[in-house]
Amino acid sequence: MAGLMSRAAMVIKAKFSKLLDRAEDPGETLDYSYERQLQLLQNVKRGVADVVTAKKRLQLQSDKLEQSLVKLDTQARQALAAGREDLARAALERKSAAQTQLQDLDRQLQALEDQQQKLVASERQLSAKVEAFRTQKETIKAQYSAAEAQVRIGEAATGIGEQMADTGLAIQRAKDKTEAMTARAGAIDELVESGALEDFTSDQTQLDRELAQISSQSQVDSELEKMKAELGAGETQKELES
């Protein structure tokens, strides 16, 4: 088995040699190749934009999860204050699950950040090479006979073809990562929106309900106390009047 370096070089050469096979007229070959370079440059710019969008979405989710953590912590305290250790435990378990999700999300964000940096570097390199190719293309068209031009085209197109293969790969990788994360983000969104995280789908609403019950119960109790006090005061007043 040949080394990885030479195999990678070979694969890339095989890929971009097709770029030159097509046209018989050198001028046409150059123009066609240039068109594809511009197209790829568009693709890489779009790729960067897509990664930025995906990052924003993950950031929003991360913020939501942070809020969930605060909410679950508060709920655990309320439950404990009401003497419901079982509910407090359920809330803390969910908090722990949310924390795991959050850490995972942060890792995803970092991975997207890395992809973005690679794409941006790739875009910069491709852009510089496309511009150099354009200049060279015009020179070749203006100055060389068809036979000479073929040789020059080979040289000019080899370097840019290699860059195109590398940029193409970077775009593909970023696209795969972004799509995978968008799918995961969708799943997390659903979990957050349903008020559940991980395995706690069924009893999140239960927890909310019970806590609401405790809270309304204590509110009823305190209002009753207040009314009794007022009533008591009123009756005393009446007795005094009569």
Added chain:
Amino acid sequence: MIARIMGGGGQYRVDDSLLERLNQLDERAVAALERGDEEDLDARLDEMAELVRSEGEELPEDDLSASDIVIPPSDLTLEETRRLLSEDGLIPDLPAAT
């Protein structure tokens, strides 16, 4: 000799004498790939890229020279690295001109 570091790492002009050290790392990378040791493979690829970066001279970005050697990226899975090096490959077809 010109070396490319894939994944947006750019191209470097390196002295031919560096090839021996690169080849040694490359051999170990191949062995790691064959026995399915992703961690070792990634470490060797990173070392190769680092060697090129530290010993080589970066080419200007508008240079149209082809590379003699290409160092695969280290952030691929084993499966992706295998596909990268295979015939149909991981590298997508270039977009058609519109």
